[in-house]
Amino acid sequence: MTKQIGAQSEVVFHFTIKLEDGSVADSTQLQGKPAKLIMGDGSLTPTFEACLLGLKEGDSHSFDLGPDDAFGPVNPNNIHYMDRSKFAGDMTLEEGAIVAFTQPNGAEIPGIVRNIAGDSVTVDFNHPLAGHGVTFEVEILTVDSAASTPESVTN
Known part of the structure; x- marks a missing residue:
């Protein structure tokens, strides 16, 4: 059974963030090291996390996000x-x-x-990508739902 990303899944994935002109702003593939996160831990914005919810191991997907949904407008x-x-x-x-x-x-x-x-x-002091729309490309490598089940706690 293929594992699906849920609210507290641990996810290992490659991502590429491209600007409107197609230039690459960041990419784990260029660095040769995938990213790892636990959904809901705050390392990605809620909009980026929402793009990942429901994807499965092996999925590759691309999302176009406007400035407000990506890194926010210039403040x-x-x-x-x-x-x-x-x-x-x-x-x-x-x-x-x-x-x-x-x-x-x-x-x-x-x-x-x-x-x-x-x-x-x-x-x-704005984020360097504030005010820019981006394309967020992801390749889901592994999904572990165990992150949502805490280890037994001893008192």
């Missing part, structure tokens, strides 16, 4: 204008550069330098 509140003095003096700033910023809680968040005008640096 203008995630674009910040910073003074050049906020960057290390020896840092070479150029458009398209990805810079890591430390948040107050110590976590790092990447920002993309979008524009440099004099002492003003525009940094975009």
Whole structure:
């Protein structure tokens, strides 16, 4: 019997994410290592997970997702204008550069330098694929429904 992806299945799969122009934004096949996730663990957006529900081992499928269903729209509140003095003096700033910023809680968040005008640096903290429609291609390698059945717990 072929195993089908359910709400808490453990899934091993290859995926490729393509942009509207057909260019590949990410691919496990190019890396030679499949992805593994437990459905509902938050590693994929709900829309991406919904695309996987019901697929079976051995299935290959392609889904076209608009910006709102993929990585979301560009949020203008995630674009910040910073003074050049906020960057290390020896840092070479150029458009398209990805810079890591430390948040107050110590976590790092990447920002993309979008524009440099004099002492003003525009940094975009949106996901790099925000605002883009994508094609999500998947090949399901294995499905294990055991992830939905917890091991016996001892008290």
